[in-house]
Amino acid sequence: MSEASTEQLKRTPLYESHVKMGGKLVAFAGYEMPVQFEGVMAEHIWTRTQAGLFDVSHMGPCFLTLEAGIGGGDDAHAEISALIETLVPSDITSLKPGQARLTVLLNDDGGILDDLIITRPLGDAAQGTLYIVVNGAMKEQDWAIFEKALAGKAILTRADDRILFALQGPKAVDVMADFFPGCEALTFMQHMPFEVNGQRCIVSRCGYTGEDGFEVLIPAEAGLPLIEEMYTDERVKPIGLGARDSLRLEAGLCLYGHDLNPEISPIEADLAWVIQKRRREAGNFPGADRILRELKDGPAxxxxxxxxxxxxxAREGAEIQVNGETIGVVTSGGFGPTYDAPVAMGYVTAAHAAPGTKIDLIVRGKARPAEVAALPFVPQNYKR
Amino acid sequence: MTTYYTKDHEWVRVEGDTGTVGITTYAAGQLGDVVYVELPEAGASLAKGDGFAVVESVKAASDVYAPISGAVLESNTGLADAPEKVSEAAETDAWFVRIKIADTSELDGLMDLAAYTAYCEGL
Structure with missing residues (x-):
């Protein structure tokens, strides 16, 4: 998860907070980020039973707004949606106000350039803009793609100078309701705007742990004291990238650059559900030939x-074999603290993809027994 | 009975020509929660400096290097079912292997407790 880098590492507005809370900092996506605080295992279990606070300010929150500006209700939403739909295969047009959707940015071969969440704002006066969060390691690439493809039609506003944090776990909703009254009424993948000390912020009910929880985009000035106060709540502890990874793996969620890359299509990635019916019928997205063919015939x-x-x-890169023949590779692997056993994800040939299929994982040169398992490993606990 | 330490954070406790080998409390603290330990079987021969065991935490696998050459007399099979012992008792119950030391002169290059403690403080 850590990476060596000679270039100057950036710091999020929460850097001093991480140091104060005892975080062990590593290089990640060009930032100095906490990999752990008290320990991966304890932080993982805490998030599944209490409320874990994650700094994800290294990610790429942004707004994509019609050149003509906002306002104009449904027509303006349809216009901005049509623009982004040239790059992603999801139905953005049909999003209800306040609703968000996971999608993928595609290349012309139907390979995944990133996974991202696109949110439609609430209220007629705010239509014509989309709130988009892309991966930290991919944000420069993604934003360059947006700007090139939509030049003269839409304007990109980066928001990665703000704090983006997540509060995840079964106690998250009670804690959040103290700070953002009314947010408890949101359901999974809905958002609402708030003002904190006169500063606009966005509260979304989503996350990357499989638990109920929220993500909050908030200017640093308002966010720092708010998070400091949240830490005084005994249900809240800071959580590092280590537990973030084990939580998302148990929840069966993909990590870009590991489980997803530019060669892999959304159908191979078992993300066909991000392509809604209208888009499949129209087939008007990058790489549609391949993606529609894989939808029809099944991926290899x-x-x-x-x-x-x-x-x-078994870790990332471990070969997968059946009867001594290579049939795939592990793309994420480790130990699942809640599952209390090792867990992994990977790609296998279609003939071996059924849950229960016996496979061998080559770990340090030795074949070890494993089986294909249904995802997630730990039931998702979203507020529907 | 004397205990020696390596820069890679292994320890070896020597009684006659028998050595008991493990990883240090410092190393265990750096690794975090240990979820799996892979040890060689009795009879395996170790060469000083070679990876002979693997310790896995939630996040990563780490090699453990032989502090000294020798033949494995016994490995701590109890760690298979209780890898967390490494985090709790790295320098006592959670020993990795007992070996028959091939050449006691190899111990000369290792650190004693005082030197190892100073070494860790400098990290």
């Missing part, structure tokens, strides 16, 4: 959950 390989049957974890 498929992302699956993998359950090692012994105690040894």
């Amino acid at each position: 390989k498929k992302r699956v959950g993998i359950r090692p049957l012994e105690r040894a974890p």
Whole structure:
């Protein structure tokens, strides 16, 4: 998860807070980020039982707004949606006000350039803009793509100078309701705007842990004291990138650059559900030929959950074999603290993708028994 | 009975020509929660400096290097079912292997407790 870099690492507005809270900092996506505080295992379990606070300010929150500006209700939303729909295969037009959707940015071969969440704002007066959050490591690429494709039609406003934090876990809603009264009425993938000390922020009910929870985009000036106060609540603890990774893996969620990359299509990635009916029928998105063909005939390989049957974890890069023949590769692997056993994800040929299929994982040169498993490993606990 | 330490944070406790090998409390603290330990079987031969065991935390796998050459007499099979012992008792119950030391002169290059403690403080 860490990476060596000679260039100057950036810091999020919460850097001093991480140091104060005892975070162990590593280089990640060009930022100095906390990989752990008290320990990955304890932080993971805390998030599944209490409320874990994650700094995700390294990610790429942004707004994409019609050149003509906002206002204009449904027509303006249809116009900005048509623009972004040239780059992604999801139905953005049909989003209800306040609703968000996971999608993927595609290249012309139907490969995934990033995964991202697109949100339609609430209220007629705000239509004509989309709130988009892309991955931190991919934001420069994604934003360059947006600007090039939509030049003269839409304006990109970066918001990655603000704090973006997540509060995740079964106690998150009670804590959030103290700070953002009314947010408890949101359901999964809905958002609402708030003002904190006169500063606009966006509260979304979503996350990357499989638990109920929220993500908040808030200017640093308003966010720093708010988070400091949140930490005084005994239900809230800071959580590092280590537990973020084990939580999302148990929840069966993809990590870009590992489980998704520019060669892999959304159908291979088992993300066909991000392509709604209207878009499939129209087939008007990058790489539609390949994607529609894979939808019809099935992909040659498929992302699956993998359950090692012994105690040894299998890590990213481990070869997957059946009868000594290579049929795939592990793309994420480790130990699931809640599942209390090793867990992994990877790609296998379609013939071996059914849950229960016996496979071997090559770990340190030795074949170890495993089986294809249904995802997620731990039930998702979203507020529907 | 004397205990020696390596820069890679292994320890070896020597009694006659037998050595008990493990990783230090400092190393265990750096690794975090240990979820799996892979050890060689009795009879395996270790060469000083070679990776002979693997410790896995939630996040990553780390090699453990032989502080000294020798033949494995016994490995701590109890760690298979209780890898968390490494986090709790790295320098006592959670020993990795006992070996028959091939050449006691290899111990000369290792650190004693005082030197190792000073070494860790400098990290």
